[in-house]
Each structure stands twice: as C-alpha cells, then as structure tokens.
Amino acid sequence: MSQAAQQPVPEAATPGSVARPAGLFRALERGFARAQTGLSALAPDELNPLLHLGAAANTALMISAASGILLLFFYVPAVDQAYESVLGPLAGFLRTLHRYSSDACMLLVLLHLLKTFAAARFAGARWVAWFTGVGLLFTLWLDGWLGYWMLWDEGGAQTAMMSAAMVDALGLFSTPLSRGFAAHSLLNSLLFFVVFFCHIAIPLLLAAGIWLHLLRISKPRLLTNRSLTLVLVASLCAVSLLFPAPARGEADLARVTGEYVLDPWYQAPLVLYGRVGEGLLWLAFAAGALGLVAVPWLFSRRRRAPAKVDSSRCTGCEQCVKDCPFGANSMVAFEGRRVSRIDPGKCLGCGICIGSCSPAAIVLPELPLEVLRRRIDLWFSSPSSDQLAFVCRESAALAHHSVTSEGRHPELPGVRIIEVPCAGLVHPELVQRAQRRGAARVVVAACGADPHYRLGAHWMEERLKGKRDPGHKIHLPAPEKLCTLRLSAFGLLDLKRATAPTPAAIASPRKSRWVMGALLWLALISGCSLAGWVTVTPSSVPPSELVVTFLHSGEILPDSGQSAGNDVAPHMRGARTSMVERAPVEMRVFVDGVEVVNRAYFPSGLAGAGPSAALERIPVEAGQHEIRIEINDTGKPGQWRHHETRRLEFKARERHVARFDTGRGFSWE
Ligand code: HEM
Ligand code: SF4
Ligand code: SF4
Numbered sequence: 001m002s003q004a005a006q007q008p009v010p011e012a013a014t015p016g017s018v019a020r021p022a023g024l025f026r027a028l029e030r031g032f033a034r035a036q037t038g039l040s041a042l043a044p045d046e047l048n049p050l051l052h053l054g055a056a057a058n059t060a061l062m063i064s065a066a067s068g069i070l071l072l073f074f075y076v077p078a079v080d081q082a083y084e085s086v087l088g089p090l091a092g093f094l095r096t097l098h099r100y101s102s103d104a105c106m107l108l109v110l111l112h113l114l115k116t117f118a119a120a121r122f123a124g125a126r127w128v129a130w131f132t133g134v135g136l137l138f139t140l141w142l143d144g145w146l147g148y149w150m151l152w153d154e155g156g157a158q159t160a161m162m163s164a165a166m167v168d169a170l171g172l173f174s175t176p177l178s179r180g181f182a183a184h185s186l187l188n189s190l191l192f193f194v195v196f197f198c199h200i201a202i203p204l205l206l207a208a209g210i211w212l213h214l215l216r217i218s219k220p221r222l223l224t225n226r227s228l229t230l231v232l233v234a235s236l237c238a239v240s241l242l243f244p245a246p247a248r249g250e251a252d253l254a255r256v257t258g259e260y261v262l263d264p265w266y267q268a269p270l271v272l273y274g275r276v277g278e279g280l281l282w283l284a285f286a287a288g289a290l291g292l293v294a295v296p297w298l299f300s301r302r303r304r305a306p307a308k309v310d311s312s313r314c315t316g317c318e319q320c321v322k323d324c325p326f327g328a329n330s331m332v333a334f335e336g337r338r339v340s341r342i343d344p345g346k347c348l349g350c351g352i353c354i355g356s357c358s359p360a361a362i363v364l365p366e367l368p369l370e371v372l373r374r375r376i377d378l379w380f381s382s383p384s385s386d387q388l389a390f391v392c393r394e395s396a397a398l399a400h401h402s403v404t405s406e407g408r409h410p411e412l413p414g415v416r417i418i419e420v421p422c423a424g425l426v427h428p429e430l431v432q433r434a435q436r437r438g439a440a441r442v443v444v445a446a447c448g449a450d451p452h453y454r455l456g457a458h459w460m461e462e463r464l465k466g467k468r469d470p471g472h473k474i475h476l477p478a479p480e481k482l483c484t485l486r487l488s489a490f491g492l493l494d495l496k497r498a499t500a501p502t503p504a505a506i507a508s509p510r511k512s513r514w515v516m517g518a519l520l521w522l523a524l525i526s527g528c529s530l531a532g533w534v535t536v537t538p539s540s541v542p543p544s545e546l547v548v549t550f551l552h553s554g555e556i557l558p559d560s561g562q563s564a565g566n567d568v569a570p571h572m573r574g575a576r577t578s579m580v581e582r583a584p585v586e587m588r589v590f591v592d593g594v595e596v597v598n599r600a601y602f603p604s605g606l607a608g609a610g611p612s613a614a615l616e617r618i619p620v621e622a623g624q625h626e627i628r629i630e631i632n633d634t635g636k637p638g639q640w641r642h643h644e645t646r647r648l649e650f651k652a653r654e655r656h657v658a659r660f661d662t663g664r665g666f667s668w669e
Contacts, residue, residue: 019120020301028118030396033448033489039520040449040488046227047517049524051450053112055221058210059232060105061140062223065203067098075150077196079187082152083250092247095151096240099263100529102144104236106265107528109137117295119452124303125216125326125346127296132213134292139209143202144266146195154260155267157181157251160195162273169278174604175551179615182549183657183669184253216346218327219455231518235525243526246533254669256545256653263532274539304349304421305365307342313361314339319469320353320362323424325454329353350453351425355460358470364425372418372430379407379416380437386416387499388434389443390426393419394452397445397491411492415443415499423447423484424456428463428474435477443498444484445491457486542619544650546591546627550660553611554583554603554633583635585612590628591620611662622652629658629666642666 019025036050045051074091076082086095113133116122122130149159164177180188214220224232246261262270273281306328309320316338321329328346331338340361342353351364360369379386389412391397398419403409407416416439420426423446431442444464446457461484463471476482487494582603589597597616604610626647630640644666648656657669 018123018301018304019299022301025118025120025299026396026399029120030489032115032118033396036449037489042513043517043520044513045449046225047231047514047521048449049520050111050115052221052224052228053108053115055224056228056232057105057108057112058222059224059229060101060108060236061203061206063233063236064098064101064105067094067101068200068203070094071098072200077150077193079152079189079192082150082192083156083247086151087247092244093240096243096245097236098147099245099532100240100525101236102147103263103265103528103532104232104525106140106144107524109140113137120299121452122296123300124348125328126348128216129213130296131293132209132215134289136206136209136213137292138289139202139206141266143199143206144263145269146199146202148263148267149195150192150199152251153248154251154257155262155270157253158257158260158262158270159267162270165273166278166281169282174610174613176613176615179549179551179613181253182547182615183659185667185669186549186659187253216326217454218325227514228521231521232525235518235522238522239526239529243529253657254655256542256655257538258541258653259535259537261533261535264534265528265532271536274536306344306347306349307351307353307362307364309340309342310361310363311335311339311341313359314357315359315361316340317358317469319356319358323356323455323459324353325350325456348453350422350456351420352422352453352456352459354425355427355456355463356470357427358429358473360427364421366421367425369427369430373433375407375418376430376434376437376439380434380439383438385440386414387441387443388439389415389417389445389495389499390420390423390430391417391445391495392423392447392451392457392487393421395445395447395487395491396489397487397495400492412495412499415495422451422453422456423460424451424453426460426464428471428476431464431482432474432476435481439481441481441483441499443495444482445495445498446484446486448488449486451486460484541653542617544620544622544653545655546589546618546620546625546648546650547655547657548587548589548597548616548618548629548660549614549657550585550587550601550631551611551613552585552631552633552660552662554585555635557581557583557635580609581607582609582612583633585614586632586640587614587616588630588640589616589618590626590630591618592626593628620650622650622654624649627656627658629660631660 032050036048039048039050049056071086071091071094074085074088074094076085086092116130116133145159148156149163150156161178161181164181167173168176168178180186180191214222223229248261269281272284311334316331318331318340320340321331326346326348328343329340330343332341349364349366351367353362354364354369363369376388380388398409398417401410403417403419407418409415409417423444426444431444434442444460446460451457459468462468464482464484466472483498485494485498584600584602586600587597588595596618601612601614602608603612624647626645628645629643631642632638632640634641642660642665646668650656659667661667
C-alpha cells in the first residue's frame with residue numbers, strides 16, 4: 001500500500017469550524033438552514049427570501065432611490081412648506097413607496113447581517129465585506145434618519161431635536177443647535193437645507209460603499225432575479241396603495257409633544273433617547289458600532305490555509321481565475337509565460353480552484369488532490385458495491401458522528417465518504433476515476449441552496465454536466481450513476497435518500513409555489529411596513545411648558561486681555577483679543593414668584609470668549625401664570641441688569657417661549 005493511501009483524510013471538522021464558539025454557530029446556522037428549508041417547501045428558490053437577502057436589500061434600495069428622485073418633483077425643502085408639499089395623492093403615494101422600500105431595505109439588511117453572522121461568513125478574507133457592511137448599515141440608517149427630519153411632522157421634529165441634542169452633547173459648536181428648535185422663529189432654514197442635501201448625497205456614499213463591499217466578491221448577485229424584482233416592486237406598490245403612510249400633521253413647536261408616530265426601523269433611537277439621554281446613547285452607539293466591527297476578530301477561530309499554485313505545472317488556462325468566488329487568483333508573468341497566482345490574503349482555502357485545474361497545479365494544504373486520488377484507488381481497487389460520497393464539510397449533515405479514516409459513517413452503510421471544504425473542489429476527474437475503479441454510485445453533496453463558498457456548488461454541477469471547463473473534456477463512464485445534490489437543513493436524511501438503493505426522485509417546482517412565494521413576499525413587506533408605524537408617548541409629558549432661552553455674551557472681565565503682558569518675550573505674546581475672557585451670564589426664572597431656575601451659563605469657546613447660551617424647559621400647569629426673568633451679565637453678584645415680567649395664559653399642552661437676545665432684549669412667543 002502506498003504511503004499516500006495510508007495518509008488519513010483530514011478529520012471531519014464540525015460545520016462552521018472557522019468560528020467560535022462552535023456550538024453557538026452550529027445552532028445559529030442550523031436555525032437558519034431550517035428556516036431556509038421550510039421556506040423552500042413553500043416557495044421556489046428564486047423567491048425564497050433567505051436566499052436573496054443581499055440582492056433584495058439592494059433592489060429595495062434602488063426602489064427607494066427611484067421613488068425618492070420622483071418625490072423631488074413635489075418636495076419643497078423649506079421648513080414651512082416641506083410637510084404640505086408631499087400630501088397630494090401622487091406625492092403621498094411616492095412618499096409611502098419611498099418609506100416602505102426604505103423600511104424593507106433595513107429589514108433585509110438586518111436579516112442579511114444575521115445570516116452572514118450565523119453562517120460565519122465574516123471569517124478570513126471576508127472581513128472586508130463584513131467591515132464595509134457595518135459602514136453600509138450605519139450610512140443607510142443615517143440617511144433614513146435624516147429623511148424623517150425632512151418630513152417635518154411631529155416625529156420629524158423629535159428626530160431633529162434629538163440630533164441637535166446629541167451634537168450639542170459633543171460640545172462642537174459655540175451656539176447649541178438645540179436652541180434652533182426652541183421656537184418657530186429660531187428655526188434655521190439653512191440647517192434644513194443642509195439636511196436635505198445630505199439626504200440626497202448619502203446614497204452616493206452608499207453606492208461607493210456597496211462597491212467596496214463587493215470588491216472581494218467575484219460575480220456578486222447585486223440585484224434580484226427578474227421574478228423577485230417583479231414581486232418586490234408589485235408588493236411594495238400594493239402595500240403603498242393599501243396602507244398610505246400616516247400623515248398626522250405638521251410639527252408645531254408651539255405645542256408640547258404628546259403622542260406621535262415614529263418608524264422604528266430608523267427612529268428607534270428616539271425611544272431610547274427619551275429614557276437614557278445623550279451621553280448613554282452615544283456610548284450605546286459607539287459600543288454597537290465597535291462590537292459589530294470587531295465580530296471577525298472576536299469570533300474567528302482559525303483561518304483555512306490558502307491554496308498555492310505550482311507554477312511549473314500551470315498551463316495558464318485561466319479557468320481558476322474565472323472560478324474563484326473571491327477574486328483571489330490572478331495571472332502573472334513567470335519565466336516568459338503567464339501563470340496563475342493566488343493572493344493568500346484573499347484566499348479562503350475553499351478549494352474550488354482545485355476543481356478548475358486539469359493539470360492539478362493547485363494544492364490545498366488541507367486536502368491535497370493526490371491524497372484524494374490514492375484514497376479512491378485504495379477503496380475501489382476492485383469492483384465494489386460501495387458508493388462514494390463527497391460531502392461538503394460546511395453542511396451539518398454529518399455533524400453528529402465523525403467520519404472514520406476509512407470513510408465510514410454509522411448512519412450511511414455501504415458508502416465511503418470524503419469530506420471536502422466545498423463541493424466545488426470535486427474535480428470531474430475524481431468522479432471519473434471513482435467510476436472507472438468501480439464505485440457503484442458517486443454522490444456529490446453541496447452545503448445548500450446558498451452555499452458557504454458561494455459559487456462552488458454551481459460550478460461543480462456545471463462541470464459534472466460537461467457545461468463548464470474542465471468538465472467539457474472529461475467523459476464520465478456512467479453519468480447515470482452520478483448524483484449531485486444540495487443538502488437541506490436535514491442533510492443526513494438527504495444523504496440517506498440519495499444513497500438509498502432506489503434514490504428518491506426530486507420533485508420539480510409547481511406553479512402554486514410561485515404564487516406562494518409571491519404571497520410570502522407580500523406578507524413580509526406588509527408586516528415590515530406596518531411595523532414602521534408605532535405610536536409613542538414621551539416618557540414625561542408636561543401639562544404645558546415655558547421655554548426660556550438666550551444667546552448673550554457676558555461682559556469682558558476686567559483682568560482679561562492682560563495676561564500676555566510685558567513679562568513675556570514679545571514673540572510669545574498672543575493677540576490681545578484671543579486672551580479676552582467673559583463673565584458667565586446668570587439667569588433666574590420665577591413662575592408666580594417661585595424661583596424655578598437659578599443658573600450661571602459659562603461662555604463658549606476654548607478661551608471662554610464666546611457667548612453664553614441657555615435653553616431651559618420648565619413644565620407649568622395650564623392656566624394663568626406670572627413669569628419673571630432676570631439676567632445678570634456683569635459677572636458681579638446681584639446685578640440683574642436685564643429683567644422682564646409677563647402674565648401668560650397657558651392652555652393645555654401649550655408652549656410659550658421667552659427669548660433674550662443681545663441688542664433686541666426680551667421677546668415672547
Ligand atoms: C446596504 C446594505 C447592504 C447591501 C446592499 C449588501 C449587499 C450584499 C450583496 C449583494 C452581497 C453579495 C451576495 C452574493 O452575491 O453572494 C453581499 C455580501 C456580503 N455582505 Fe452585504 N450588503 C449590505 C450590508 C451588509 C451588512 C450590514 C453586513 C454585515 C455587517 C454585510 C455583510 C456581508 C458579507 C460578509 C458578505 C459576503 C458574503 C460572502 O462572502 O458569501 N452586508 N452583501
Ligand atoms: S486552472 Fe490550473 S492550469 Fe489553469 S491557470 Fe489556474 S492553475 Fe494554471
Ligand atoms: S481556494 Fe482557490 S477558489 Fe478558494 S478562495 Fe482560494 S484561490 Fe479562490
């Protein structure tokens with residue numbers, strides 16, 4: 001017996017073994033595989049939602065972009081006209097379609113994320129797709145978030161106010177953005193226009209992001225197949241006509257916010273914000289983003305060793321370059337000819353290129369082709385009643401018992417098994433060899449309808465049908481004794497059926513399954529769209545509210561501007577103005593003679609030379625109240641130079657705003 005034949009086939013690894021903890025990933029992948037198999041029983045693969053998540057997310061994004069472009073013919077990016085401009089029947093339909101397709105996009109992206117996580121498709125060179133995917137998720141969310149701001153209904157105003165408060169918490173601007181939302185007269189049209197501009201510019205970023213996302217994926221399924229595109233467009237249009245998006249009135253800053261409608265797919269942070277505040281929310285954002293970005297490093301256990309090309313054997317046919325699903329092979333010059341070279345940084349060690357290469361110039365350290373050949377020679381040295389099954393190691397089919405070094409599995413008597421990293425590794429020559437040696441039947445089992453190594457299963461099927469090189473050139477002695485199959489979540493059962501003395505016939509898709517598939521999508525889109533209308537009430541709603549705000553500079557402190565004086569060398573003296581320091585501005589507010597605010601507001605800017613800003617929201621009972629505001633900008637105690645008293649009638653939920661501005665004094669709204 002030759003040495004190679006004695007060499008054991010590497011031990012069967014558990015599925016998803018590139019990720020840890022293996023138990024978690026096994027359970028997750030099994031869950032997804034079962035859902036996928038369950039849906040396959042209802043709908044044909046072309047319409048099975050779990051098989052097209054990335055492409056469907058992209059198609060939903062395209063529908064959203066197209067409806068957004070059409071909406072531009074109606075939308076007016078001005079705070080007083082924005083809401084009204086999209087209320088007409090056609091604009092309303094386009095707004096609804098735009099919203100529901102964005103919701104569907106977010107749902108599909110989240111499912112796509114979960115599925116790629118469950119299938120551990122973040123490991124090895126796939127980290128690039130994962131990393132850029134996280135960027136896409138946040139960019140998509142940001143665009144939707146800004147979109148709701150632009151509508152300027154109550155939810156939009158809440159979105160704007162939360163955004164302003166979050167930015168203010170970072171202390172980036174000398175004038176807090178939140179002040180701009182205290183009263184209608186303070187609304188900043190320029191800011192509104194900037195938001196509008198960002199909302200239509202961000203999709204360009206998304207397009208660039210998607211390009212990066214798919215950079216290391218060859219032949220990506222970027223858009224859905226024709227049937228699914230049709231079903232998606234029809235479902236979204238039907239749901240938009242049946243359930244127009246809610247329009248509950250324009251934002252009114254003169255009223256305290258009570259109940260309002262939000263879309264949790266994009267506005268969920270508003271619910272959290274009401275409970276935890278800016279600091280914790282920033283922390284949650286940062287932790288979420290970091291946690292997601294770190295997934296490939298936190299959960300990857302090991303990397304499959306990359307394949308290598310033996311340049312002396314390579315004939316330069318380029319088939320491996322065409323077949324690698326991850327763009328890891330390229331042609332390079334070598335001793336006056338062109339040969340293939342594998343970039344180890346991009347190679348996932350799937351072995352699909354081994355199935356492409358007739359001169360066996362590619363070596364996968366994990367499973368050398370020579371070992372496979374010798375093993376077949378040994379097992380089928382004389383005519384045998386045994387079958388030979390190549391089984392994808394990423395399927396869960398053989399998870400419960402490991403395959404022995406003799407290729408035996410307790411549940412599959414009469415079958416010799418070779419586990420392969422991907423069914424795409426199975427070169428037609430191996431099947432030919434097994435048949436010539438007398439294997440009763442050869443079964444090649446790939447890991448599912450959406451294989452772990454993407455195109456491997458498809459290439460294997462095409463090669464073995466003689467439709468793709470190197471299958472064109474290889475004649476199988478008994479094509480009827482070959483079975484290729486995609487394993488479902490019940491992979492062992494599939495294998496038992498395929499290797500049974502009379503294998504079960506595979507049912508062809510029925511028309512009713514297409515109808516079921518379309519209905520499935522309609523249900524999914526309806527559920528997702530209707531889940532996007534949630535009525536919320538802020539955690540505390542005051543009966544009515546007094547808002548007091550000012551933007552005002554305290555007096556220049558007497559000693560400021562002097563410190564860089566003559567005791568410092570002339571070249572080290574700063575400009576006099578940069579050393580100016582201002583007094584904090586103090587404010588007291590009394591409601592019916594009771595002091596409710598007494599605070600000092602410190603000057604903005606690093607040098608303390610900018611204006612001070614105040615924004616106080618004071619809950620008051622409905623009814624008449626005497627309001628007195630006192631402001632001291634002198635820096636000296638007790639000098640309340642600016643003051644005003646007003647008697648105001650507060651209706652239920654009414655908001656009054658008292659402003660103080662330098663030069664203009666007090667104004668009341
Ligand atoms: C706008 C959002 C997104 C779109 C449009 C999108 C689209 C796609 C598409 C079309 C593919 C190729 C599928 C194929 O042909 O096999 C893909 C692959 C991938 N996506 Fe996304 N994706 C998005 C977001 C995400 C997110 C949020 C993640 C995870 C954080 C992610 C992780 C991945 C990974 C890891 C792959 C590679 C899968 C593989 O190598 O088999 N994607 N995506
Ligand atoms: S398939 Fe083989 S022979 Fe052809 S280019 Fe690739 S390594 Fe060379
Ligand atoms: S093993 Fe071959 S097909 Fe697979 S990623 Fe590496 S180069 Fe590409």
